[in-house]
Amino acid sequence: MKCHEIKYLLADFIDGDLEPDTQSMIQDHLSACEECREEYAFLQAYKKEIISLPAVAAPANFLTDLHKRLDEPSLAEKIRHTLFFPLKLKLPLEAVGVAVLAAITILIFNPFEMGRQMTFQPESASYDSDIAYYAPEKEKSMKRTEARKESKLSTASKTRLADSRKRGAATGAVIERKTIDKSSGGYAKKDRGKAMPAYGESAPDEIEDRTLSDETIAQDDSLYSSKAIEGERDKESSKRMASKKAAPAAAKNNYAGKGAIAEFEEIKAEPAAPEVYEIVLMLTPETDKFALANKSKSKASYSQKLPHEYYAKNEMKKSDSVDMKQKYIAQKRSGRKLSKESKPMPVSIKKSLAQIKSIAGSLNGRIIKRKFRSGSSTEQYIVLEIPAKNYHILVNRLNSTGSVKKLYRKKPVLRSKQKVNLKINLSY
Amino acid sequence: MKLQESQLEDERLIQSFQSNNSDAFDKLVQKHTNMVFNLCYRLMGDYDEANDCAQDTFIKVYHNLDRFKFKSNFSTWLYRIAVNTCKNKLSSLSSRVKKKTLRLDNRNDEDFNRLSDIEDSTFNPEEIFEKKEKEGIIRGAINALPPNQKTLIVLRDIEGKSYDEIAKITGYKPGTVKSKLARARQSLRDRLKGVL
Numbered sequence: 013m014k015c016h017e018i019k020y021l022l023a024d025f026i027d028g029d030l031e032p033d034t035q036s037m038i039q040d041h042l043s044a045c046e047e048c049r050e051e052y053a054f055l056q057a058y059k060k061e062i063i064s065l066p067a068v069a070a071p072a073n074f075l076t077d078l079h080k081r082l083d084e085p086s087l088a089e090k091i092r093h094t095l096f097f098p099l100k101l102k103l104p105l106e107a108v109g110v111a112v113l114a115a116i117t118i119l120i121f122n123p124f125e126m127g128r129q130m131t132f133q134p135e136s137a138s139y140d141s142d143i144a145y146y147a148p149e150k151e152k153s154m155k156r157t158e159a160r161k162e163s164k165l166s167t168a169s170k171t172r173l174a175d176s177r178k179r180g181a182a183t184g185a186v187i188e189r190k191t192i193d194k195s196s197g198g199y200a201k202k203d204r205g206k207a208m209p210a211y212g213e214s215a216p217d218e219i220e221d222r223t224l225s226d227e228t229i230a231q232d233d234s235l236y237s238s239k240a241i242e243g244e245r246d247k248e249s250s251k252r253m254a255s256k257k258a259a260p261a262a263a264k265n266n267y268a269g270k271g272a273i274a275e276f277e278e279i280k281a282e283p284a285a286p287e288v289y290e291i292v293l294m295l296t297p298e299t300d301k302f303a304l305a306n307k308s309k310s311k312a313s314y315s316q317k318l319p320h321e322y323y324a325k326n327e328m329k330k331s332d333s334v335d336m337k338q339k340y341i342a343q344k345r346s347g348r349k350l351s352k353e354s355k356p357m358p359v360s361i362k363k364s365l366a367q368i369k370s371i372a373g374s375l376n377g378r379i380i381k382r383k384f385r386s387g388s389s390t391e392q393y394i395v396l397e398i399p400a401k402n403y404h405i406l407v408n409r410l411n412s413t414g415s416v417k418k419l420y421r422k423k424p425v426l427r428s429k430q431k432v433n434l435k436i437n438l439s440y
Numbered sequence: 441m442k443l444q445e446s447q448l449e450d451e452r453l454i455q456s457f458q459s460n461n462s463d464a465f466d467k468l469v470q471k472h473t474n475m476v477f478n479l480c481y482r483l484m485g486d487y488d489e490a491n492d493c494a495q496d497t498f499i500k501v502y503h504n505l506d507r508f509k510f511k512s513n514f515s516t517w518l519y520r521i522a523v524n525t526c527k528n529k530l531s532s533l534s535s536r537v538k539k540k541t542l543r544l545d546n547r548n549d550e551d552f553n554r555l556s557d558i559e560d561s562t563f564n565p566e567e568i569f570e571k572k573e574k575e576g577i578i579r580g581a582i583n584a585l586p587p588n589q590k591t592l593i594v595l596r597d598i599e600g601k602s603y604d605e606i607a608k609i610t611g612y613k614p615g616t617v618k619s620k621l622a623r624a625r626q627s628l629r630d631r632l633k634g635v636l
Contacts, residue, residue: 019622020618020619020622023621023622023625051629054629054632054636055625057636058597058625058628058629058632058636059597061574061575061578061636062578062582062593062597062598063597063598065482065575065578065579065598066575067474067478068477068478068481068487068490069474069477070473070474070477070491070494071491074469074473074477074491074494074495075466075469075470075473077495078469078495078498078499081495081499082499082502
């Protein structure tokens with residue numbers, strides 16, 4: 013046997029737990045191997061010392077302490093006892109505590125009110141603009157409904173509304189009849205279906221009616237004057253129920269019902285004066301080249317009147333473009349106003365967009381978003397943010413460029429920040 | 441014979457306890473207190489820790505004695521519970537931190553005083569002091585072993601248990617017990633050079 017095998021068995025050899033043959037084999041090895049003899053000596057001393065290690069006496073009150081611990085209730089028992097006993101006292105207190113917590117949670121988070129607010133969100137894009145522009149009779153019913161609702165406003169609210177109208181009339185902006193267009197792609201969606209009557213699409217005369225001329229403003233003002241409201245009230249008292257049903261019904265027919273109902277419910281609330289509009293300009297090119305007349309530096313060129321003289325019944329011929337361009341450049345250099353006969357000159361699309369941006373900048377506005385046509389570097393949408401009071405001026409200035417063929421406008425619902433969609437067809 | 445009588449007495453007490461005789465449990469505790477306490481003391485190396493472990497061991501016995509089916513000796517079962525209780529406590533974080541801060545030659549004075557209460561026939565102060573010094577070093581060396589090796593050393597070399605019994609208590613195979621014991625003794629030899 014080798015030394016490591018002997019060492020492995022030495023402890024049992026000392027204890028006498030080995031078979032006689034193994035014992036004698038180890039004995040013979042020990043007589044010959046000094047290293048194993050040293051190991052044997054150590055193990056002997058070790059065994060002697062370790063067995064003689066004195067025992068330790070347990071504490072005298074070991075059993076008493078053990079019983080104390082056995083009689084102690086477990087943690088679960090302690091918790092149960094603390095929470096529920098005495099029953100008569102603790103259960104009512106705990107019920108009250110739970111009710112108070114629930115009430116606080118409801119007050120803080122208001123889950124019911126949140127749900128109600130969400131239903132106000134119209135599912136589709138702006139709808140009342142469709143009412144306004146699809147059919148005049150529907151617009152009338154909307155006007156009647158608004159008049160009826162405004163009659164229910166408090167005196168202070170009416171005064172505030174009248175003031176805002178006056179301010180709006182001064183700057184050329186009508187602000188109380190605007191709706192929010194939630195989707196920037198609203199135009200795209202609407203264009204897919206049956207085309208909505210475009211703003212000024214059919215004839216220049218219609219454009220005149222729809223654009224924010226003084227006549228239009230005056231008409232709106234008259235509608236919301238106190239006399240008009242009273243007159244409306246008298247005339248429409250018998251037809252209120254019918255109009256009430258008709259207007260939301262009409263809305264429902266055209267859109268998701270929730271949006272229409274939400275719009276009417278929103279009117280009930282006292283409208284807050286809008287501060288900023290978001291204008292979404294959708295550029296729809298008819299040709300590859302866009303024409304946008306250079307912005308005149310003269311203030312006089314931005315009159316409140318719509319430069320309807322720029323819209324001609326007869327469309328500009330392409331063959332005239334070169335002559336027209338030369339004439340236009342000459343006029344600009346001379347500083348003269350664009351006359352009735354002057355027509356827009358073709359310029360690059362970049363310049364056109366730069367002009368739009370400069371117009372927005374001059375009205376304390378800014379571009380907040382841009383979307384490009386797929387596969388090209390040409391912009392399709394530009395989202396502008398301008399103060400509400402400058403909205404009318406922006407529309408006028410865009411019109412005054414002379415190249416805006418179509419201008420769509422959506423009416424936002426009164427909110428602190430309304431989004432207005434303007435679709436601009438820049439024509440050559 | 442003594443061993444067999446002891447085992448028969450244990451079985452009788454257990455059956456009495458299972459028949460709802462609470463006094464039987466007290467008698468079992470009194471019979472095995474010192475054995476369990478010393479085992480815990482040798483494994484933990486600290487008197488108070490040993491007291492806690494011994495108490496925990498008997499609490500576990502109390503809650504599980506109804507399910508004891510006499511497949512093994514009660515003492516083997518009791519040893520197994522005590523060893524596992526001490527092992528769990530040793531492997532707990534607080535115990536490991538405590539052990540790291542304890543030096544090998546640093547005796548617990550309270551333990552030293554308790555040891556001195558044991559009667560000794562030789563009234564030679566120097567011899568007694570040297571003896572206690574040596575015992576402290578040996579205890580320290582055993583305490584410094586890894587828990588598995590320490591358990592085997594205590595069960596085999598101090599308690600005198602057989603390899604089969606140690607295998608039942610620890611759950612190792614007998615061959616594994618022998619090889620681990622040989623390794624533990626080799627470690628002790630290295631630590632106790634010059635002392636023994």
